[in-house]
Amino acid sequence: MFFVIDNQSKKDYVKKIIKLNPAIIPKEETLIAIFNEIRNTQAGKKNTSVVEGVTLEAPDEVLNYGRHLTTTEIRLLVLNRILNQKVIGSNVPRSFIYTYSRFPEENRNNLLEDCQLDLSRALFNSNCKEDFWKLFENIYNIITNNPLDNINELYRKLDKNIINRSMDFTTLSLKYFISVIKDGIEL
Incomplete structure (x- = not known):
């Protein structure tokens, strides 16, 4: 504190x-x-x-x-x-719409809620706060170095060791987090 x-x-x-x-x-x-x-x-x-x-x-x-x-x-x-945006409880990030629209329509709301819940859990998990900020930094750096890449390409460029330490995220919720950061930063 x-x-x-x-x-x-x-x-x-x-x-x-x-x-x-x-x-x-x-x-x-x-x-x-x-x-x-x-x-x-x-x-x-x-x-x-x-x-x-x-x-x-x-x-x-x-x-x-x-x-x-x-x-x-x-x-x-x-x-x-x-x-520059609300991280939790917001609408589908622009960069995540492609993934979201491919998901079965009847499960889309659950997908969005699950992704936001995972992000919330990761953000508030005091046992893994350093890992969360390292992941944020890794995502930020990859986006700024590859601004035209989509979230799937960005995901594949993440440091696998950092991903493995980020246990609060699933693959989809991590892609959601990437899209939140991608849409939120000014390039």
Whole structure:
């Protein structure tokens, strides 16, 4: 968990959260926008209920009031902002439509939900967070080096060792994640 420290810049605060390769780190104005979004979301939570007159016995009791952002919530805010789109609960990504349309029509909604569930599970799996960000970085680099490739070609270029450590994804949900990143980055 990271806390804002007065002598730390906004961009450095966000860089500590995402720990990505410098080539993937967004522009300074995007980092500041991410910081401001985190700050505003946290401020909104602080104003949701009254806690006047409450005496805390220990620091951990502050968590009982739900007026904080979890690490997971912060990561999702950051990922949404980096990709310039809502990662979970969105429509079919443009790059995934070919795969989606080939799937049996009666199972398409389940496919989309399963892919989003796998992505959510991978994003929020605290035991594999480093593997998730390595996978994100690998996908990002392959897309930027091969911007015209479709998701199947991009999938075949991924580092197999990283794929094997990404146990929350199936082949289809990983292709979905590739399409989310492909559609989300500006090339």
